[in-house]
Amino acid sequence: MRTVIIGSGSWGTALGQVLADNQQDVIVYGRNQAEVSDINENHHNTKYFKETELNPLLTATQDLSVVEGADFVLLAVPTIAIEDMCKKIDGYLKPNTIVINVSKGFHPETNERMSDVIRRSISSNKLSSVVSLIGPSHAEEVVIRQLTTIDAISLKMEDAKQVQMLFSNRYFRIYTGSDEIGSELGAALKNVMAIASGILSGLGYQDNTRAALITRGLQEMVRYGTFFGGQERTFMGLTGIGDLIVTCTSKHSRNFECGYQIGQENTVDNFWANNTKTVEGVRTAKIVHRVAEKNHISMPICEEVYQILYNHKKPDTCADSLMLRDLKEEFR
The missing domain is CATH 1.10.1040.10 (N-(1-d-carboxylethyl)-l-norvaline Dehydrogenase; domain 2)
Known part of the structure; x- marks a missing residue:
């Protein structure tokens, strides 16, 4: 199972490391050349985590086509960028992709929750479901493997359980839930x-x-x-x-x-x-x-x-x- 994380910021990098620690096939897409090079060459993301050393299995790229064929695509970009990014990756997605959202907020013009924005912006035949991976967590602590518990929320429980299994380990525990409205409104x-x-x-x-x-x-x-x-x-x-x-x-x-x-x-x-x-x-x-x-x-x-x-x-x-x-x- 292959996961692509869109966004080389603090949260995208920290979650990428969780998957690398789990021996998962994961790569981070980022627009910033310095961040991508830092991850690949130095195993750091100095802009966000100073001297914290990352799992050397974690790699990054500036090529968005890396999304092609991925089983999971995780969106770790600001809420204001979610709609545009979904439209950019839509052509690369295979049928029944699980899209994982970690942004907490609303569409700035339509007031939509992020799951609704993603469902509207990605072709229905490409999308298995949206899973919101949200809860009490700071990237700065996850990246140094502090004990953390959050939720995988989806209208499709089978997909929520897949995300739960993908991310859970000895320091990062995932619970599942189906109240998308309550969970996303609370997180925002x-x-x-x-x-x-x-x-x-x-x-x-x-x-x-x-x-x-x-x-x-x-x-x-x-x-x-x-x-x-x-x-x-x-x-x-x-x-x-x-x-x-x-x-x-x-x-x-x-x-x-x-x-x-x-x-x-x-x-x-x-x-x-x-x-x-x-x-x-x-x-x-x-x-x-x-x-x-x-x-x-x-x-x-x-x-x-x-x-x-x-x-x-x-x-x-x-x-x-x-x-x-x-x-x-x-x-x-």
């Missing part, structure tokens, strides 16, 4: 909560505040996810509370880092002027604002993050806005 929404967590930390708030943020953020995730058909129990699992905890508390989280900078400076201006990284929660906040407003879904934390990012509201006033809302019962 937690990025907005992580920005909020970073903002509060940057403002100087500590453990009590973070615990409140995570707990109330989870309630928003459940409210939003179940509105669109996700199962409430999904948000109690790896793609819900698990992903939320790790992203809201970790130095490895770009979303937390983004929020922390904004909170420290009490303004979003410098972030917009200088940021060069993909921070999925920034785009997600805009989409959630738009969708929640249209459907009258109460999302106060997400709304404050949106106001900070797009209307330049001062972060320190947002905390007051949340704390001084009308008092209510907890689960209403």
